[in-house]
Amino acid sequence: MMRADLPSVPGVVSARDIRRTAESIAAAQEPDGAIPWFGGGHTDPWDHIESAMALTVGGLWDVARDAYIWSAKAQRSDGSWPMQVRAGVIENHDADTNFCAYLATGVLHALDVTGDTGFATEMWPTVRAGIDFVLGLQLGAHGEIHWSANESGSSGEALLTGCSSIFHSLGCAVTLAERMGDPRPDWAAARDRLGRALRHHPEAFLDKGRYSMDWYYPVLGGALRGAGAADRIAQRWNEFVVADLGIRCVSDAPWVTGAETCELVLALDAIGDTAAATSLFTAMQHLREPDGSYWTGLVFTDGKRWPEERTTWTAAAVVLAADALTRTTAGNGIFRDTLPR
Structure with a gap:
């Protein structure tokens, strides 16, 4: 077991709190290494x-x-992963491109830390x-990447969120390739095309603006x-941010979610708005349980936690946000400053 300094956000979460949250994730891990959404739940390659x-x-x-070894063993011969697995049984054979790219982010993060x-x-060949x-x-006219594929071909559609995550993963992949002595300028060029699509061609993506x-x-x-x-x-701060609770998952529902809130924390940290990031991180702690796990969300009109599940990926987003805010591990800048420009 690696010895490490643990993030601690003063007055919000201690280093011991962060360790308990990590332990709550580990408790859900299956014998083959897969980490499902919660005990008995399904595993997807991104979360x-x-x-x-x-x-x-x-x-x-x-x-x-x-x-990570589970990811290597679960990869298919074409380089993809099935979208959903439960207890070793594939429930959805389709491949999500965002899911398949994210391993690059994880392996670079692991190397940094x-x-x-x-x-x-x-892990590099995987x-x-x-x-x-x-x-x-990457079949779109502007460089966008289709979001899924199956035996019949691609979906023919691109998602803004998924392609934004792929853009990040491609940056990690380019950096990792250089460190492995196997530079991939073709990946860098593909990332540049995708970046232009994300910045200048909103019409290339399905309209999911309520999310x-x-x-x-x-x-x-x-x-x-x-x-x-x-x-x-x-532009949309007041539409999504709910004071003292976090952010809405969708604009038209009274539902705040912990993972989205912590991802916004990471985004704000990446652009230097530390005060707003810390405030949101503090606000979402109402989802925490004493064992370190986190509820997925809260319907704030009736005070009910929904869905009634404590998800590993919500806990994970909390840990990563705490690390970014406190600059604790050597991987704290994975969403801020380690990507090629």
């Missing part, structure tokens, strides 16, 4: 990696390593195959920085 990143920050590197070059080298699969679906993720993800993923990022956040 699985988000949880592995949080385990790494929480000092549980052996557990995180098992999660642990310095374990040998493990990164071991990362490389995943990214090549994803870029095989808060479509609001902040171009900032979180790094496609927008500077004044453009600040303007985007300001």
Whole structure:
């Protein structure tokens, strides 16, 4: 088990709180290394990696390593992963391109935090195959990437949130390729095309504007920085942010969610708005349980937690946000300052 300093946000969460949250994620891990949404729930490749990143920050590197090894073993011959698995049984055979790209983010994060070059080298072929699969679906006229594929072909549609996350993962992949001595300028060029689509061609993506993720993800993923990022956040702040509770998942429902709130924290941290980021991080702690786990969300009109589940990926977003705010581990800038420009 890796020894590490743990994030501590004064007056909000202690280092011990963060360790308990990491332990709550580890408690859900299955024997083969998969990390489902909650005990008995399904595993998807993206949230699985988000949880592995949080385990790494929480000092549980052996557990995180098992999660990454699961990803390597579960990868299919074309470089993809099935969208949904439960207890080792595939429930949805389709591939989500955003899910398949995210391993690059996780492996770069693990390398930054642990310095374990040998493990990164071991994982590199898996990362490389995943990214090549994803870029095989960069079929849009403006460089956008189709969001899913199955035996019949691609979905033919692109999602703003998914492509923003892929943009971030491609940056991690390009950086990782350089560190592995296997530079991929073709990936960098593909990322540039995708970035232009995200910044200048909103018509290339399905309209999902009622979801808060479509609001902040171009900032979180790094496609927008500077004044453009600040303007985007300001435009819909009052629509999504609920004082003292967090942010809405969707604009037209009285439902705040912890993971989205913490992702916005990461986005705000990435553009230097530390005060607002810390305020939101503090506000969402009403979702915390004494064992360190977090409820997914709260319907604030009736005070009910919904859905009635404590999700590993919500806990993971909390840990990653705490690390970013406190600059604790060497991976704290994974959403801020480690990507190629």
